[in-house]
Amino acid sequence: MPSAVQQDPGPARMRRSLGVKDGVAIAASSTAATTSIGIGMGTLAAYTGRQTPALLLLAFLPILGIALSYARLNRIEPNCGSGYTWVGRSIGPWPGFLTGWVVMVGSVIFMAYTGAVTGSVVLQFLNKLGLHSIWGLRLDPGSTGMSTAVGLVALVVVTVTAITGVRAATRLQMWLLIFEYAVLLLFCGYALFTGDQPFSLSWLNPFEIPSPLALAQGMVLAVFFYWGWDAAFSVNEETRNSSDAARGGLIALVAMLGLFLIGALAFQRVMSTGELIHNGPQALTFLGSQLAPEPWASLPLAALMCSAFASLQSNVIPTARGALAMARDRTLGPVWQRVHPRYGSPAVGTLLIMALAALLAVLAVGIPKLNDMILTAVNSIGLTVAFYYGLTALACAVRFRHSLRDGAVRALRDVVIPAASALTLFGLGGYLVWDYATMSDHFEASPDNGWFMLLLPTLFIALGLATAAWAKWVRHSPYFRTGQGTDAESVSLPMDANAAPLPSPSEG
Numbered sequence: 001m002p003s004a005v006q007q008d009p010g011p012a013r014m015r016r017s018l019g020v021k022d023g024v025a026i027a028a029s030s031t032a033a034t035t036s037i038g039i040g041m042g043t044l045a046a047y048t049g050r051q052t053p054a055l056l057l058l059a060f061l062p063i064l065g066i067a068l069s070y071a072r073l074n075r076i077e078p079n080c081g082s083g084y085t086w087v088g089r090s091i092g093p094w095p096g097f098l099t100g101w102v103v104m105v106g107s108v109i110f111m112a113y114t115g116a117v118t119g120s121v122v123l124q125f126l127n128k129l130g131l132h133s134i135w136g137l138r139l140d141p142g143s144t145g146m147s148t149a150v151g152l153v154a155l156v157v158v159t160v161t162a163i164t165g166v167r168a169a170t171r172l173q174m175w176l177l178i179f180e181y182a183v184l185l186l187f188c189g190y191a192l193f194t195g196d197q198p199f200s201l202s203w204l205n206p207f208e209i210p211s212p213l214a215l216a217q218g219m220v221l222a223v224f225f226y227w228g229w230d231a232a233f234s235v236n237e238e239t240r241n242s243s244d245a246a247r248g249g250l251i252a253l254v255a256m257l258g259l260f261l262i263g264a265l266a267f268q269r270v271m272s273t274g275e276l277i278h279n280g281p282q283a284l285t286f287l288g289s290q291l292a293p294e295p296w297a298s299l300p301l302a303a304l305m306c307s308a309f310a311s312l313q314s315n316v317i318p319t320a321r322g323a324l325a326m327a328r329d330r331t332l333g334p335v336w337q338r339v340h341p342r343y344g345s346p347a348v349g350t351l352l353i354m355a356l357a358a359l360l361a362v363l364a365v366g367i368p369k370l371n372d373m374i375l376t377a378v379n380s381i382g383l384t385v386a387f388y389y390g391l392t393a394l395a396c397a398v399r400f401r402h403s404l405r406d407g408a409v410r411a412l413r414d415v416v417i418p419a420a421s422a423l424t425l426f427g428l429g430g431y432l433v434w435d436y437a438t439m440s441d442h443f444e445a446s447p448d449n450g451w452f453m454l455l456l457p458t459l460f461i462a463l464g465l466a467t468a469a470w471a472k473w474v475r476h477s478p479y480f481r482t483g484q485g486t487d488a489e490s491v492s493l494p495m496d497a498n499a500a501p502l503p504s505p506s507e508g
Helices: 020-031 035-077 085-088 093-128 144-163 166-194 212-226 228-239 240-269 274-292 296-328 348-366 372-397 399-407 406-437 450-473
Strands: none
Touching: 020 035, 020 166, 020 212, 020 228, 020 240, 020 296, 035 166, 035 212, 035 228, 035 240, 035 274, 035 296, 035 372, 035 406, 085 296, 085 372, 093 144, 093 274, 093 348, 093 372, 093 450, 144 296, 144 348, 166 212, 166 240, 166 274, 166 296, 166 450, 212 240, 212 372, 212 406, 228 240, 228 296, 240 274, 274 399, 296 348, 372 399, 372 406, 372 450, 399 406, 406 450
8 A cells, every 4th residue: 555645636547458358358257157157057956947048048138138228328428437327327326326335245245255166166176186184174175164265365366466457467367268168168068969968948948947936036146147247347447448348248248148058058968956956066077077087077177266266356356446436436435546556456445355355255154064155145146236237227217218209219228128127137136035034034144044145135235325324424425416426537546656647548
C-alpha cells in the first residue's frame, strides 16, 4: 500500500489495452466451465436426475436475455460498475447499491469456496503421485480444512498475478483455457461415443424434471453455472472499445452453453445418476479413470486445476474493479480506489478481496465435508446472482421503455425480453426463498436446513443495507442523490505520490 497519496493533476486512467479476445478470456475464465462441469454435475443430478442437459438449455434462455440487457446498457453507458451503475440510474440508488454489493460479496464467497476446490484438486494430484500424508497429516481431498489450507496458497498466487495487470492475467488465462477446453472436449467427445449408458431423448425434455421444486432449485444452480460471463463488462475502462466487452461476454456465454451440454451428455453416457451424485466434486476425475489409463487419465484433473486457478484470478479482477466504481461514488471507502502506479490496477482493493475470501474460507472450515461446503455456497450465491441479474435486466426494461413506441423489434429487444428474463429469475428466487423458509422447523448449520440456507443471503442483504445507509448519511455519497455512477474520466484516482501519470486512452 502506498505510504503517501496525492491527487494527480489529471484523471488517473486505467490502461485501455484490452480487446475482444481479452474479454472472452476474462468472461470464460470467470464462468469456469471445466470447474462447473467437474464439480457441479453431480449436484445438478441430485435435483434433476437425467434431465440435467434439458435444464442447462432451459436456464440459458433467461441468461441470454440478461446478457442482451447488459450489452444494450453497456452500449450507451460503459462503466466498470456495470449493474451497480445502470440499476442506480434507472431504478434507484438503493437497489443499485445492492446490485454492486451482492456482486462483490458473492464473488468473495465464490473465491473462498473455489480456493478450497483448488486445494482439493491439488491434493488429488498428490494422492495420484502416491503422497497420502505429510508430517502426520492425512492429505484428504474431501476434507474442507486440508483443502482450504492448500487453497489459501492458491489465493495468494492469483492475487499477485491479478495485481500485475489485467493484460498479463488474460494472456495466462487464454493459455489455461486452450489447454483445459482441449482436454475437456477430447474426453467428453470420446465419452459421447464410447459410454455404456444408453442415450435417451428424454435427457433433453424439461417436462420430465421430477417436480416444480426440483426445477426451481436446478434453475438457480444452473444460473450459478453460467455466472461469470458478465466479468467482461467489468474491464470497460481498460478496453479499447466498449463494444468489445459486450462481444467478449456474449461469445463466452454461447461457448459455455456448448461446453455444458457436451459435458452433461458425456457424463450421463459414462455414469448413472447414482454414480454422478456419489462422485460429487471428483466426477471429472472419475470420468478420466473410466476412459483412459494413467498417466492420460490424470489430464482431466490437470484441466480442472487450471480452470480453478483461472476462475480464482478472473473473479478477483472484476470484483476489485466493481469496488473501484463504488469507491469513486463514495459508497465505499477511498481505499478501494487506489490504482497501482505501475500496473494501473486497483491493487489495494485486490488485496482486500483476497484477504476477505481467505477469512471466509477459514470460517467455512466449520462445515467438515467439502461437498457440503460447495452445496451451501452454490445455493447462497445462486440466489444472490438471480437477484442482481434480475435487477440489471429490469433496469434495461425501465431505461428503454420508450422503445415500446418504436416498433415491435425494438420493443422486444429493449423491453420485453429483459423484463421477461428479470421476472423469471425473481420468480425462481422467490419460490426458493419460500421453500427454504418453510422446509425446516429449527436452525442447523447444514445444507439440508432451509433456515441455514436463507441465513447467508439474508446477512448479505442486511449488511448491504447497513453499508448503504452509512454511505448515504455519513459519507454523503452523491450516488444516493442522483443514482448516477461516476464517469471514469471525470475523477482523479489516488495514486502513489512518486508515480507518473498513467497513459491516456489515445496512448494506450
